[in-house]
Structures are given as C-alpha cells and as structure tokens.
Amino acid sequence: MSLLTLKGVSKVFGGLRAVNDVDLSVEPGEIVGLIGPNGAGKTTLVNVVSGVFKPTAGTIEFDGKRIDGLKPYQISRLGVARTYQVVQPFPEMTVLENVMAPATFAAGARSVSEAQDQAMEAIDFLGLGSEANKLASELTLAGRKRLELAKSLAMKPKVLLLDEVNAGLNPAEIDTALELIRAIARRGVTIILIEHLMKVVMTLCNRIVVLHHGAKIAEGEPRAITKDERVIQAYLGNRYAEANAGKASNG
Amino acid sequence: MFYAQILLNGLVLGGLYACIAVGFSLVWGVLNIINILHGSFVVLGSYIAYFAYVHMGIHPFVSVVIAGALLFGLGYLVQAGLINRVVGAPVLTTLVLTFGLDLMLNNSMLLAFSADYRTVQLANPLGTTVISGLVLPLDRLVAMLLACTLTGLLYLLLKRSGIGRAIVAVRMDREAAALMGVNVKHIYAVTFGIGALMAGTAGSLLSLIFPISPLNSSEFLGLAFIVCVLGGLGSISGAIVGGLALGVIQSFGALLIGPQHGLTIAFVLLVILLIFKPTGIMGRRGYE
Amino acid sequence: MIRILPIVVAIAAVAALPMFGSNYVLRLGTMFAMYAVLAQSWNIIGGYAGYPSFATAAFFGLGAYAGAILQGAGVPMPLAWGAACLVAAVFAAVMGLAILHLKGHYFAIASLVLAEVLLEITTSWTSLTGGGMGLNLPVIRMSVDAQARLFFWSMLTLAVLALIMSWLVARGRVGFALQCIRQNEDASSMVGINTTLYKTIAFVLSGLLVGGAGAMYASWVFYIEPPDVYSVMTSIKPIVMVMLGGAGTVLGPVVGAAAFLVMEEVVWRNFLSIHAAVLGIIIVGLIFFLPNGLFGLLRKRKARVLLQLQRRGESA
Numbered sequence: 001m002s003l004l005t006l007k008g009v010s011k012v013f014g015g016l017r018a019v020n021d022v023d024l025s026v027e028p029g030e031i032v033g034l035i036g037p038n039g040a041g042k043t044t045l046v047n048v049v050s051g052v053f054k055p056t057a058g059t060i061e062f063d064g065k066r067i068d069g070l071k072p073y074q075i076s077r078l079g080v081a082r083t084y085q086v087v088q089p090f091p092e093m094t095v096l097e098n099v100m101a102p103a104t105f106a107a108g109a110r111s112v113s114e115a116q117d118q119a120m121e122a123i124d125f126l127g128l129g130s131e132a133n134k135l136a137s138e139l140t141l142a143g144r145k146r147l148e149l150a151k152s153l154a155m156k157p158k159v160l161l162l163d164e165v166n167a168g169l170n171p172a173e174i175d176t177a178l179e180l181i182r183a184i185a186r187r188g189v190t191i192i193l194i195e196h197l198m199k200v201v202m203t204l205c206n207r208i209v210v211l212h213h214g215a216k217i218a219e220g221e222p223r224a225i226t227k228d229e230r231v232i233q234a235y236l237g238n239r240y241a242e243a244n245a246g247k248a249s250n251g
Numbered sequence: 252m253f254y255a256q257i258l259l260n261g262l263v264l265g266g267l268y269a270c271i272a273v274g275f276s277l278v279w280g281v282l283n284i285i286n287i288l289h290g291s292f293v294v295l296g297s298y299i300a301y302f303a304y305v306h307m308g309i310h311p312f313v314s315v316v317i318a319g320a321l322l323f324g325l326g327y328l329v330q331a332g333l334i335n336r337v338v339g340a341p342v343l344t345t346l347v348l349t350f351g352l353d354l355m356l357n358n359s360m361l362l363a364f365s366a367d368y369r370t371v372q373l374a375n376p377l378g379t380t381v382i383s384g385l386v387l388p389l390d391r392l393v394a395m396l397l398a399c400t401l402t403g404l405l406y407l408l409l410k411r412s413g414i415g416r417a418i419v420a421v422r423m424d425r426e427a428a429a430l431m432g433v434n435v436k437h438i439y440a441v442t443f444g445i446g447a448l449m450a451g452t453a454g455s456l457l458s459l460i461f462p463i464s465p466l467n468s469s470e471f472l473g474l475a476f477i478v479c480v481l482g483g484l485g486s487i488s489g490a491i492v493g494g495l496a497l498g499v500i501q502s503f504g505a506l507l508i509g510p511q512h513g514l515t516i517a518f519v520l521l522v523i524l525l526i527f528k529p530t531g532i533m534g535r536r537g538y539e
Numbered sequence: 540m541i542r543i544l545p546i547v548v549a550i551a552a553v554a555a556l557p558m559f560g561s562n563y564v565l566r567l568g569t570m571f572a573m574y575a576v577l578a579q580s581w582n583i584i585g586g587y588a589g590y591p592s593f594a595t596a597a598f599f600g601l602g603a604y605a606g607a608i609l610q611g612a613g614v615p616m617p618l619a620w621g622a623a624c625l626v627a628a629v630f631a632a633v634m635g636l637a638i639l640h641l642k643g644h645y646f647a648i649a650s651l652v653l654a655e656v657l658l659e660i661t662t663s664w665t666s667l668t669g670g671g672m673g674l675n676l677p678v679i680r681m682s683v684d685a686q687a688r689l690f691f692w693s694m695l696t697l698a699v700l701a702l703i704m705s706w707l708v709a710r711g712r713v714g715f716a717l718q719c720i721r722q723n724e725d726a727s728s729m730v731g732i733n734t735t736l737y738k739t740i741a742f743v744l745s746g747l748l749v750g751g752a753g754a755m756y757a758s759w760v761f762y763i764e765p766p767d768v769y770s771v772m773t774s775i776k777p778i779v780m781v782m783l784g785g786a787g788t789v790l791g792p793v794v795g796a797a798a799f800l801v802m803e804e805v806v807w808r809n810f811l812s813i814h815a816a817v818l819g820i821i822i823v824g825l826i827f828f829l830p831n832g833l834f835g836l837l838r839k840r841k842a843r844v845l846l847q848l849q850r851r852g853e854s855a
Contacts, residue, residue, distance in 0.1 A: 012806040050729070081729075088726040090719055101719050104712065106731025151730060285644055337826065341592040342643045344826055347778055351822025359814035469771075473655070476648060515659035518652055525649040526637045 002065065003190055004159055009058035011048050026159070026204045031191045033205035038234055041214035042194045043085065047108040047160045050082045051075040051079070064157060076106045078134060081157035083148045085164040089136035095147055099123055101155045106155040111148045122153040126180060142173045150184035160184065163194045173202070178204060210234065256385055257502050258315045263395045265498020267457060270398035271471055272451030272478035273405060273490035281442045282338055287349040288329070288470030291356045292322055292447045296454020297463040298364060301371055310370055311458050312397060318451040326447025331440040338439060353468070360465040379417040394456040401452055405445070406487040416460040418442050470514065477521045550699055557688045565687040569759070569791060571800050572694035577777040578784070578792035579701035580705040584707055584745040585778065586786035589721030590639070593651035593774040598746035599753035600657055601768035605761055607674050608667065620754045627750020628743050635742035652776065652811045658769040673764030676757055682853065690759045697755065697786025701748050706789050708744065717741055782825055785834025794833055
C-alpha cells in the first residue's frame with residue numbers, strides 16, 4: 001500500500017482551478033520531484049496535503065488514513081511535515097526553542113528534557129549545533145532554511161514536503177542542502193520536493209511529477225520527463241516543442 | 252405607504268451615516284489605523300457649527316466649509332506629529348494611542364463646552380413638506396443631500412486628482428507607491444486630514460439633527476465602525492452602501508422593537524457580521 | 540527568572556497592611572489587588588498570545604451582575620463569587636470560539652463590542668437586573684473596619700491566584716504554545732499546535748478571575764449599574780497597566796498595576812476635572828517613550844551594563 005495517495009484532488013478558488021483532478025501515489029522511501037512552470041499549482045497542492053486548504057474534491061490517504069479535511073496540526077501529528085518557501089521561524093525564540101516546539105507538540109515529547117534531547121538531535125543532524133542558542137532572527141538565510149528542516153525532522157515525520165527549499169541559496173549552499181536532503185532520506189523519510197532547479201531534481205529524485213495549470217501532465221523517470229513533449233511545451237511553449245520534435249525526427 | 256415612509260426615514264438617516272463613516276473608512280483602509288478620535292472629530296464639527304450659528308449667525312450648511320477646513324488642519328497636524336510615528340505598529344499600539352488622544356480631546360471639550368446637550372435652533376427652519384403622502388423633513392433632507400454631495404466630491408477627488416490617485420496607490424501597496432515617488436508620510440497626513448475633514452463636515456450637518464455633546468462621540472464612533480464592517484472597508488461605495496443599509500435596518504428595527512434600541516440593533520448586527528462575514532456587503536476586506 | 544522567596548515576602552507584607560493602614564489605605568490596597576487581577580488576566584491573552592483583547596469589561600460586568608443577582612437570591616457571598624468566575628469562563632469559551640478566528644483590528648473590535656452588547660442586554664432585562672436603575676446588593680452585617688479588611692484580603696487572594704495562574708501558564712505547555720502562536724500562528728499550526736484550543740484556553744483564563752473580581756467589586760460597593768461595570772475604561776486600563784509594566788512577563792502586570800494606581804490617585808486628588816485627559820497624556824507618553832514598559836527598560840539597562848562589563852573585561 002502506498003504511503004500517500006491522492007485521488008482526484010482538486011482545489012478551486014472562486015473561478016480559479018488551482019489544482020485540477022490530480023492523482024498521485026507515493027511509496028515509502030521515494031524522493032519525488034514536483035515540478036512545473038510558475039503558477040502550476042505546486043504550492044497549492046502542498047497546502048492541500050498539509051491541511052492548510054481543504055480540497056474541493058478528491059481524497060487524500062496517508063498511512064491508511066483519510067487526511068483530507070483534517071486540520072494542519074492534526075496532519076502534522078500524524079507524520080506529515082512541510083517547509084515553507086518563505087521560511088517561517090519563531091523569530092524571538094532561540095534555535096533550540098524553535099525546534100523544541102515541534103518536538104513537544106507534534107512528536108509528543110512529554111517533558112522539557114525529552115523535548116530538548118529530541119530537538120538537539122535534529123539540530124545536530126542539520127549541523128546547527130553551534131548555533132543552538134542563537135535567536136532565529138540572527139541566522140543567515142541558509143541557517144534559517146536548515147532550522148526549518150530541523151523543525152520538520154523533530155516532528156519525526158514519515159513524509160516531508162519541501163517547498164523550494166533552495167530558493168535564495170548560492171551554489172555552495174545548494175550542494176550542502178542536497179547532501180542534507182539525501183541524509184534525511186536515508187533516515188527513512190519519504191520526500192516530496194518542489195523545485196525549480198533542474199540539477200537538483202535530476203540528481204535527487206527517483207521520480208518526477210509535472211504539473212501545469214493545476215493538472216498532472218506527466219510522471220516518470222527524470223530522463224524520460226525531460227524528453228516528454230508535453231512537458232517541453234508547458235515550459236517553453238509550442239514552437240520550441242515542435243522544433244524539438246522536428247529535430248528529433250531528422251537527426 | 253407607511254413602509255415607504257420608514258424606508259425614506261432610513262435612507263435620509265443612512266446618507267448621514269455614510270458621511271460620518273466615509274472618512275473613518277478611508278483612514279482605516281489607507282493607514283490601517285482605527286481612529287478612535289473620529290467620533291470626537293464629529294462632535295467638534297458640530298460645536299463649530301453651533302458656535303458659528305449662535306455667535307455669527309452662519310447657517311450650519313455653510314459652516315460645513317469652516318468645520319471642514321479647521322478639522323483638516325487639526326487632523327493633518329495630529330497625524331504628522333503623533334500618529335505617523337506608530338504607523339505600522341501592532342494593532343494594540345495604534346488603538347490605544349488613538350484612544351489616549353481621544354481621552355485628551357474629549358476631556359478638553361467637556362471642560363470647554365460642558366456636557367450639557369445643545370441643539371441648533373434655526374431661526375428660519377425649512378420645515379417639512381408632504382409629497383404624495385410622504386413626510387419630508389426638509390432640513391434633514393438638505394443635510395443628507397449635502398452629505399451625499401460631499402461624499403461624491405471625495406469620490407471624484409480619489410479618482411481624478413493627483414493626490415487622490417496617490418492615496419489609492421498607497422492603499423494598494425505602500426512600498427510600490429514610495430518607489431514611484433509618492434511622499435508616503437505626506438499622503439498619510441493628507442488622508443488623515445481628509446478623514447477629519449469628513450468627520451467635521453458630517454458633524455456640521457448633524458448639528459441640526461442630533462443634540463450636541465461630547466458624550467455622543469462614542470456613539471458616532473460606533474456607527475462608523477458598523478458602517479465600515481457592513482459595507483466593506485476603504486471604499487467610498489462601501490461606506491455609502493453600509494450607511495444606507497444601516498439607516499434602513501435601524502429604521503425598520505425601531506418599528507419592531509422600539510427606537511431606544513437603535514444602537515443595540517446596530518451592535519448585535521456588528522457582532523454577527525464580524526463572526527460570519529467581516530468583509531461586509533461589498534466584500535472588500537481591510538487590512539487585518 | 541523569578542525568585543520565589545522575595546515574592547512571598549512581598550505578598551505577606553501587603554497582606555499585613557490592615558495592621559498599619561487606615562481604611563483609606565485599605566481601599567487603595569483593594570483597588571491595587573483588583574487592578575492586579577485585571578492586568579494579570581489580560582496579559583495571558585494580550586501579552587502571551589498577542590491577541591489585542593478589549594473584552595475585560597465584558598467579563599467584569601458579567602461577573603458583577605452574576606454575583607449580585609446570586610447574592611440577591613440568597614447565595615452566600617463566596618459561592619456567588621465562585622459562580623461569577625464560572626459564568627465569565629463559560630462566556631469566554633463560547634464567545635472565544637466565535638471571535639478568536641478573527642485577527643488584528645477585527646478581533647479587537649469584536650471583543651470591545653461584547654461589553655456593549657452585554658450592557659444593552661443588561662439594561663433591557665429589567666426584571667432580572669434592575670435595568671438602568673441599577674442593582675442593590677444585600678447589606679453585610681459587619682463593622683466598617685471588618686468589611687474593609689474582608690474585601691482587602693479577598694481581593695488580595697484573587698490577585699495572588701492570578702499571579703500563580705500567570706506563572707503556571709508562562710512556564711508550562713500552554714505558555715509555550717501561546718508564545719509560538721504570538722510569533723507565527725501559521726507555523727504554530729504546522730508544528731502540531733492546536734491553535735484554536737490554546738487561544739480559547741487563554742481567552743477563558745483572561746476572563747475567569749476577572750469575573751470573580753467583578754463580583755467582589757459589586758459586593759464591595761453595594762450598588763452597580765450597567766455603565767459603571769461595563770465601562771470601556773475597564774478594558775483599557777489593564778492594557779495600559781501591562782504596557783506600563785511590560786507585556787508578556789509574569790511580574791510586569793503587577794508592577795504596572797501599582798504604578799498606574801499611584802498615578803491615578805495622584806491625578807484624582809489633584810486634577811479631577813482633567814483626569815481623563817491626564818490618562819490620555821500618560822498613554823501617549825507611554826507609547827512613545829516606554830514602548831517595552833518598565834521591565835523592558837530594566838532589561839535594556841541590564842544588557843547595557845553587562846556589555847560594558849564584558850568590554851572592560853576584554854580590554855583588561
């Protein structure tokens with residue numbers, strides 16, 4: 001049985017169909033890339049899965065349980081964590097306190113010391129150990145992104161939804177982030193990754209799902225996706241797709 | 252026929268409510284500040300009209316200009332000098348600040364004018380006429396028409412003039428407006444001044460209808476709130492729709508449960524709206 | 540960090556007031572205790588959770604009338620006070636569910652209007668509440684001195700309860716959740732915090748003891764009427780007190796209540812006709828010159844001193 005199953009999920013805002021009849025199955029241990037042009041509905045889909053929005057239609061099953069319609073805090077406690085494109089720390093608290101919050105409220109740590117231990121474990125894993133007592137607002141952007149990952153880890157998630165975790169990072173920082181994501185996956189966390197950077201998607205993911213205007217237009221191995229006509233059309237427009245198809249049949 | 256009269260009364264009252272609220276709505280929509288001083292500004296406008304009439308024989312409809320100008324100046328100074336320093340501060344800070352300023356203004360008015368209720372007794376009132384069975388109190392009607400005219404002028408100002416467009420720009424996106432060369436601080440002060448101006452002019456017009464006393468300021472403030480929540484924030488049309496709606500609802504409500512409960516009806520309506528539809532009839536949400 | 544011993548000593552000293560002071564001083568002490576209850580309670584929803592509540596007057600007035608009506612029906616005073624707390628708490632729970640999903644200005648206004656609506660209902664329901672004519676409470680068969688002591692110690696007990704409540708919340712799970720909610724409500728949801736539950740708890744706590752204070756006040760003054768107990772000033776003053784002392788701290792509200800009471804007495808005795816304006820000036824001054832309250836000022840000064848010591852240590 002799949003870990004996370006979306007069947008016919010749609011989300012409509014007024015007149016806008018942000019997510020259109022999406023089916024998706026994610027197996028444990030996968031790293032799935034979610035790509036698509038701007039406005040394709042990727043973040044909305046993540047919002048729907050994590051409970052920020054209720055789907056207008058369709059069902060979402062996680063670990064055998066229906067989660068569509070549950071509140072975000074309930075879904076978090078069941079084991080679905082997500083990060084935000086624009087990081088959302090608790091600015092006036094230290095790194096340690098920031099990570100103790102999910103340890104306490106999502107992972108169910110029963111005492112302050114248990115929460116601290118769980119938090120430090122996640123903090124050390126993400127390489128933030130030396131900054132544990134710094135205020136979240138004092139970290140660099142890369143640091144804050146790592147904090148966000150630490151908070152997600154402290155929730156002991158089974159599925160982690162990462163929304164553009166590399167936005168705003170320089171190439172060196174991106175390489176470090178890739179390593180961290182791989183390390184998290186090795187711990188047994190299933191990952192769904194929204195990304196714009198092709199190199200990240202190609203190297204990390206074993207499967208890619210492409211969204212366009214809210215609908216799933218392609219799904220499969222990274223190599224196959226880059227050659228898929230519909231995908232090329234979605235990103236680059238009709239003329240390029242035709243030119244590419246013409247080149248392929250000639251060359 | 253009877254219902255038509257109730258409706259007419261409601262509309263006349265509503266037009267005045269709209270005039271009270273439109274300045275308040277503008278300030279809330281553009282500066283994201285709930286101006287507790289608004290009610291006292293209205294009362295101050297009434298006093299200006301009262302004293303202008305009693306000491307100089309100037310008709311309140313003419314005083315509208317005087318009250319407007321004086322209140323604009325006061326509003327501009329208060330904003331530029333004091334409120335500007337907390338624009339963008341949390342809700343609590345701005346609310347408590349304008350509350351504190353209102354305490355000062357209200358207390359000053361109490362000292363200067365005492366709490367005694369005064370009314371403007373016109374030497375030559377226009378009286379009432381009856382047209383096809385409907386009783387039209389002419390002074391009130393003219394006041395309401397003047398109120399609508401002023402509101403319309405404000406609408407034109409916002410739509411057509413340079414400064415009006417600057418105000419709308421700041422409302423939509425403060426940073427973008429600043430990047431376009433708009434002097435945001437000045438616009439804030441102008442907007443607040445306009446808010447005070449509209450309050451003062453409303454007060455002048457109301458001096459013929461409501462008794463004047465500093466004790467009334469919270470009632471005007473309450474009415475302004477309700478109109479904004481009812482009609483939607485920051486837009487002239489919202490204030491008009493909200494004002495007229497409130498006037499009519501109160502008028503019919505008074506029929507059902509008595510006129511002394513007019514304010515209760517309004518407040519209960521406010522709570523219900525806040526719980527279920529804070530964006531109001533026109534659906535425009537203010538800043539939160 | 541709060542050291543327990545000095546606080547206990549301070550409370551004992553205050554409790555001993557009747558031995559040293561006249562009934563006038565006792566009256567001031569009772570007012571101080573009442574202000575402390577209001578300020579501590581508000582601090583939970585306004586300081587810890589960051590929700591600008593103006594509902595204090597609603598809880599106070601509701602408690603006052605609940606207590607007064609029960610006493611009029613023959614219920615013994617302490618029971619009436621306890622019942623008033625419960626009435627306020629239930630009201631807070633119900634209204635909280637209705638309005639806590641609102642943010643910022645909308646929440647502030649909704650909470651403010653609660654008192655207005657209660658005032659109108661109370662004034663209209665003459666058969667139960669005496670309406671605009673007010674309500675008299677049964678006379679207590681005790682000497683003036685004994686009464687003064689009774690109400691002083693009762694209100695002081697409530698104030699100590701409020702302090703303990705605030706302290707427990709601050710160091711517990713609830714306080715942690717409220718801090719997170721204040722700093723980033725969306726992220727709070729994401730890390731597993733049931734924000735509706737914790738906000739409602741905070742709102743209920745902000746009303747529980749205030750209801751009791753209202754009932755005690757009614758018993759103390761023997762006569763209440765709607766504009767007196769539902770006055771908007773009852774909502775504003777605790778906010779000013781907490782701003783004065785320092786929001787989000789455990790002792791800040793107490794310090795602020797004391798400071799406010801002193802200022803209020805001085806102004807009342809010397810500037811009666813302009814006391815509202817003076818309060819306004821205090822508020823304006825507070826916002827511009829003391830935005831973090833007295834505690835915030837102390838904290839900054841302490842930080843500056845520590846920094847100087849550190850620098851001196853480094854250069855030595």
